[in-house]
Amino acid sequence: MIIRREGVTGIRRPRKNKQETAEPPSTWAEPFWERGDFTHTHHANATHPYWITHITSLVDTEVLHRDILPYLNKLSFPTLQEVESVLPIEEKEITDDPEKIKDLLLRGYVWIRFSDRVLEGVLARAELDKSRAVSIPQEEFSVVGPKESFVESLTTNLNMVRKRLPIKELQLQELTVGTYSKTKVAVLYIDGVANEENVNTVLQRIKAIKFYQILDSSYISQLITDNSNSIFPQMLDTERPERVAAVLAEGSIVIMVDGSPHALIAPTTLVEFFSAFEDYFINWQMASFFRIVRLFSVLFSILITPIYVAVVTYHYALIPTDLMVTLVTSRSIVPFPPILEAMILELTIELLREAGARLPTKVGQTIGIVGGIVIGTASVQAGLTSNVLLIFVALAALASFTTPVYRMGNAIRLLRFPFLLFAQLWGLIGVAIAFIFVMGHLLRLTSLGRPYLEPIYPLRLKDLRDSFIRLPFNTQSHCPAYLQTQDKQRFTPPWRQKPRDIDE
Amino acid sequence: MQAHVNRQYRVSPYLAFFLIYKTQFGVGVLGFQRYISKASGHDAWIAVILSGLIIHLLLWMMYQILNKEQNDLISIHQTVFGKWIGNLLSFLFILQVFISGTTVLRTFIEVIQVWVFPLFKTWPFALVFLTSAYYIVSNGFRTVAGVCYFGSIIPLILIPTFLAPLEFANFRNLLPVMDHSITDLIKSVEEMTFTILGFELLLLYYPYFIEPEKSQKWTHYGNLFTTLIYAGVAIVTFAYYGEDHLQVEIWPTLTMWKVIKLPVLERIEYVAISAWTIIILPNICTAFWAASRGVKRIFQITQRSALLILLAGSFIITCLLNNRMQIDHLNSFVSMIGIYLLYAYIPILFIIYHIRHKMRKRS
Numbered sequence: 001m002i003i004r005r006e007g008v009t010g011i012r013r014p015r016k017n018k019q020e021t022a023e024p025p026s027t028w029a030e031p032f033w034e035r036g037d038f039t040h041t042h043h044a045n046a047t048h049p050y051w052i053t054h055i056t057s058l059v060d061t062e063v064l065h066r067d068i069l070p071y072l073n074k075l076s077f078p079t080l081q082e083v084e085s086v087l088p089i090e091e092k093e094i095t096d097d098p099e100k101i102k103d104l105l106l107r108g109y110v111w112i113r114f115s116d117r118v119l120e121g122v123l124a125r126a127e128l129d130k131s132r133a134v135s136i137p138q139e140e141f142s143v144v145g146p147k148e149s150f151v152e153s154l155t156t157n158l159n160m161v162r163k164r165l166p167i168k169e170l171q172l173q174e175l176t177v178g179t180y181s182k183t184k185v186a187v188l189y190i191d192g193v194a195n196e197e198n199v200n201t202v203l204q205r206i207k208a209i210k211f212y213q214i215l216d217s218s219y220i221s222q223l224i225t226d227n228s229n230s231i232f233p234q235m236l237d238t239e240r241p242e243r244v245a246a247v248l249a250e251g252s253i254v255i256m257v258d259g260s261p262h263a264l265i266a267p268t269t270l271v272e273f274f275s276a277f278e279d280y281f282i283n284w285q286m287a288s289f290f291r292i293v294r295l296f297s298v299l300f301s302i303l304i305t306p307i308y309v310a311v312v313t314y315h316y317a318l319i320p321t322d323l324m325v326t327l328v329t330s331r332s333i334v335p336f337p338p339i340l341e342a343m344i345l346e347l348t349i350e351l352l353r354e355a356g357a358r359l360p361t362k363v364g365q366t367i368g369i370v371g372g373i374v375i376g377t378a379s380v381q382a383g384l385t386s387n388v389l390l391i392f393v394a395l396a397a398l399a400s401f402t403t404p405v406y407r408m409g410n411a412i413r414l415l416r417f418p419f420l421l422f423a424q425l426w427g428l429i430g431v432a433i434a435f436i437f438v439m440g441h442l443l444r445l446t447s448l449g450r451p452y453l454e455p456i457y458p459l460r461l462k463d464l465r466d467s468f469i470r471l472p473f474n475t476q477s478h479c480p481a482y483l484q485t486q487d488k489q490r491f492t493p494p495w496r497q498k499p500r501d502i503d504e
Numbered sequence: 505m506q507a508h509v510n511r512q513y514r515v516s517p518y519l520a521f522f523l524i525y526k527t528q529f530g531v532g533v534l535g536f537q538r539y540i541s542k543a544s545g546h547d548a549w550i551a552v553i554l555s556g557l558i559i560h561l562l563l564w565m566m567y568q569i570l571n572k573e574q575n576d577l578i579s580i581h582q583t584v585f586g587k588w589i590g591n592l593l594s595f596l597f598i599l600q601v602f603i604s605g606t607t608v609l610r611t612f613i614e615v616i617q618v619w620v621f622p623l624f625k626t627w628p629f630a631l632v633f634l635t636s637a638y639y640i641v642s643n644g645f646r647t648v649a650g651v652c653y654f655g656s657i658i659p660l661i662l663i664p665t666f667l668a669p670l671e672f673a674n675f676r677n678l679l680p681v682m683d684h685s686i687t688d689l690i691k692s693v694e695e696m697t698f699t700i701l702g703f704e705l706l707l708l709y710y711p712y713f714i715e716p717e718k719s720q721k722w723t724h725y726g727n728l729f730t731t732l733i734y735a736g737v738a739i740v741t742f743a744y745y746g747e748d749h750l751q752v753e754i755w756p757t758l759t760m761w762k763v764i765k766l767p768v769l770e771r772i773e774y775v776a777i778s779a780w781t782i783i784i785l786p787n788i789c790t791a792f793w794a795a796s797r798g799v800k801r802i803f804q805i806t807q808r809s810a811l812l813i814l815l816a817g818s819f820i821i822t823c824l825l826n827n828r829m830q831i832d833h834l835n836s837f838v839s840m841i842g843i844y845l846l847y848a849y850i851p852i853l854f855i856i857y858h859i860r861h862k863m864r865k866r867s
C-alpha cells in the first residue's frame with residue numbers, strides 16, 4: 001500500500017484542484033494525485049493482480065471490504081467486463097475518460113484496474129454517506145403528529161418524502177450548483193399538478209446561480225428569491241417531511257439541498273408563514289382558533305410598543321382617567337422619555353434572545369431566566385423602566401415566537417424598530433405611516449412571480465378556506481388558486497353529492 | 505396610439521368596486537355635512553342620495569363610451585376632437601386630477617394640524633407621504649388597486665363608531681322631510697361634488713381591467729355603497745347636531761367621535777385620524793397614478809419621470825398653502841371644476857361621442 005502524505009485534500013484547496021484539472025492526460029498513468037487521503041494500492045496476492053485507487057475519506061471502507069475486494073480476489077478472467085458483472089453494486093461503469101474518472105473519484109467511487117499504466121478501468125460507487133440519525137423537529141416542533149425531521153443527507157431526506165408520496169408522478173430534477181462545493185440540489189414537484197411555468201422558473205433560476213459555495217438551502221433561497229432586499233422570506237423553509245409531502249400534493253415546488261436539513265417551498269404566501277403544520281393534525285375549530293390567536297399575536301407584537309410610545313409621548317388624552325393613574329404611578333420615577341425606555345427594553349430582549357440562541361441549551365436557559373427575571377425586576381426597581389412597558393415588551397417578545405416559521409419571527413421582530421421610530425416622530429400618525437410603507441412593500445412582493453398577499457389580495461374566497469381559519473378537510477377539495485395548478489380539483493366536495501334524507 | 509395593457513398588469517373586474525368606493529370616500533367624510541346643509545338644512549341627506557343617483561347615470565354614460573372605444577380618455581379625446589384639441593382637453597382633465605390629489609393631501613394635513621399636532625410642519629409629512637405614494641405607484645396599477653382594496657377593508661372597522669352618537673341623537677331633527685325647495689337641494693348636490701369626486705378616474709383606468717365590460721356592475725355597486733355610507737353618516741349627523749350647531753362645526757364627523765368612550769380608549773378621534781392616513785393614501789395614489797399615466801400618454805415621456813415631476817409639483821403646492829382660507833379656496837376651486845366636469849362635461853362628451861360614432865358608421 002502506498003500512502004503519501006503531502007499537502008491537504010483537494011476539497012479544501014479548490015484552486016489548486018482547478019490547476020490540476022488542466023494537467024495533460026499522459027501523466028495520469030502514474031499515481032496521479034499525491035494527497036493525504038488518496039490511496040493507490042496494488043493487490044498482488046489475488047488470482048489476477050489488480051490496482052485499486054480511491055480517496056479514503058470519501059469511500060465507505062465497509063462497502064469496499066465486503067462488496068468489492070472479495071469478488072475481485074475470486075475473479076476467473078482478468079477482464080474489466082468480468083469485474084463489472086461480478087460486483088454487487090448498482091452504480092458502476094467502464095471508462096478511460098480522465099475528466100470523468102477524476103470527477104467520480106471525488107464523488108466516492110473506487111477505480112479498479114489491472115495495470116497502473118492504462119487509464120481504462122471500472123469505477124464502482126462506494127460512497128460514504130454518513131449523516132446523523134433522523135430526529136425530532138427542533139424548529140417546527142409539534143405536540144401531536146409525526147416527529148420526523150430532515151437531516152443533512154439528501155438521500156435520507158428524499159427517502160422520507162418518497163415514502164409519503166409513492167406515486168410515479170413525483171418528479172425529481174437534480175442539479176449541481178456551486179463552482180467549488182458542487183452541491184447536489186433536487187427540485188421536486190408532482191407532474192400534472194404543479195404549474196409548469198413555476199417549475200421552469202425555479203429550474204431556470206437555479207441554473208443561473210453563479211456562486212462558489214452552496215452550504216445550505218438558505219443560500220439557494222437568498223440567491224433565487226424574487227426580492228432579495230426584503231426582510232420578509234419569500235420561500236417557506238421547513239424541516240418536516242410531511243409538510244413537504246402536503247405542499248407537493250397541493251402543487252407547490254420543493255427545493256432540497258444536500259447538506260441542509262431544510263427544504264424550500266415555493267411559491268408561497270404570507271399567510272402560509274402563520275400556519276403551523278400541526279394545524280392539520282387537530283380538528284378545524286381548534287386549528288382556526290390557534291391561527292387567529294397567532295395572527296393577533298403578530299399584530300400585537302409589532303404594534304404594542306410603538307403604540308405605547310405614541311400614546312405616552314403625544315396622545316395621553318387617549319387614556320381614560322382610571323388607567324392614567326396606573327400608568328403615571330408606574331412611570332413617575334422613570335427618568336427617560338418613553339422612546340428611550342422602550343428602546344432599552346426592546347434591545348435587552350433582543351440581547352437575551354441572541355445570547356440564548358448562540359449558547360448551548362442549558363446555558364441558554366440560565367441566560368433566559370437571569371435575563372427575564374433578574375434584569376427585568378432589577379431595572380424596574382432601579383427606576384430605569386416602567387412596569388407596564390416591561391409587561392408589554394415581554395408579551396410582545398413572547399407573541400413574536402408564536403410564528404411557526406423562525407425566519408418570519410425574525411422579520412417581525414425587526415419590523416418593530418421602524419415602527420418605534422415613526423411612533424416617536426409623529427405619534428399614532430407615524431405608526432399609520434409605517435404601516436403604509438409595510439403595506440406597500442407587501443403588495444409589491446411576489447413569490448416566484450405570484451402575489452405574496454394572496455388570498456387577501458387578490459381576493460380569492462376559495463383559498464380563504466385554508467388561511468386565517470382552517471375549514472374541515474372535506475371542504476378543501478381544490479388546490480390553492482395561487483399555485484395555478486394544472487389539476488385543480490382533488491376530490492368532489494360533499495355538497496356536490498346528493499344529500500341523504502332522514503332515516504334512509 | 506392604442507393604450508394596450510399587457511394582461512399581467514391588469515386586475516380583476518371586481519376590484520372596480522373598491523376603486524370607485526375608495527376614490528369617493530376620503531377626507532370629505534370628515535366635514536361634508538356642514539357644506540351640504542348650508543343650503544338645504546336637515547334635508548341635505550336627500551341631496552346625498554340624489555347625487556348618488558346622478559353618478560349612477562354618469563357612470564352609465566362613461567361605460568357607453570368606454571365599451572365602444574375599449575380605450576382610455578386620452579384616445580377618446582383624440583378620436584373625437586382630433587389630436588391637438590383632444591390632447592388639450594386631456595391635459596385639463598389631468599390638471600384637475602392632479603389638483604384634487606394635492607387638495608386631499610393638504611386638507612388632511614390641515615386636519616392633523618388642527619386636531620392632533622398644532623405645531624405640525626407641513627413639509628416633512630408631505631415629503632414622507634408623497635414618498636410612500638411614489639413607492640406604491642411606481643410598482644404599477646396592480647399595487648395601486650391593492651392599496652385601494654386595503655384602504656377600503658381596514659377602515660370598515662370604524663363604521664360601528666358612527667353608530668355610537670345615536671345614543672344622543674334626536675331623529676326629530678330630520679322632520680319635516682322635504683321642507684326645502686328643489687333649488688336648495690340642487691345647491692346641496694353641488695356642494696356634495698367635491699366629496700364624491702374621484703370616480704371619473706375610471707376614464708383612465710378602464711383598460712386595466714381583465715374584461716373591462718364586466719367591471720360596470722361593480723362600479724355601480726361601489727357607488728351604491730358610497731352613497732349609502734354618506735347618506736347614513738349624514739342622517740346620523742343631522743340627528744345628532746341641531747341645525748345651527750352644525751354650521752359652526754368644520755369637521756362634524758370628528759366632533760361626533762368625541763362622545764365615544766371605551767374602557768381603554770377615550771378620544772377615539774385620534775385613532776380615527778391616524779386611520780384616515782390609510783384612507784387617504786389610496787385617493788392620492790390613484791390620483792397620481794392617473795395623472796402620471798395621462799402625462800405619459802400625451803407627452804410621450806416615461807411614467808416614472810412624469811410621476812416624479814407631478815409629486816414634486818404637489819409637494820411644492822402643499823408647502824405653499826399655509827392657512828385655512830387658502831385651503832378653503834382651493835377646496836371650492838376643485839369643487840367648482842368638479843361640478844363642470846361631472847355635470848356638464850361628461851354628458852357633453854357622451855353626446856358628441858355618439859354623434860361622431862354614428863357619423864363614422866355612416867361614412
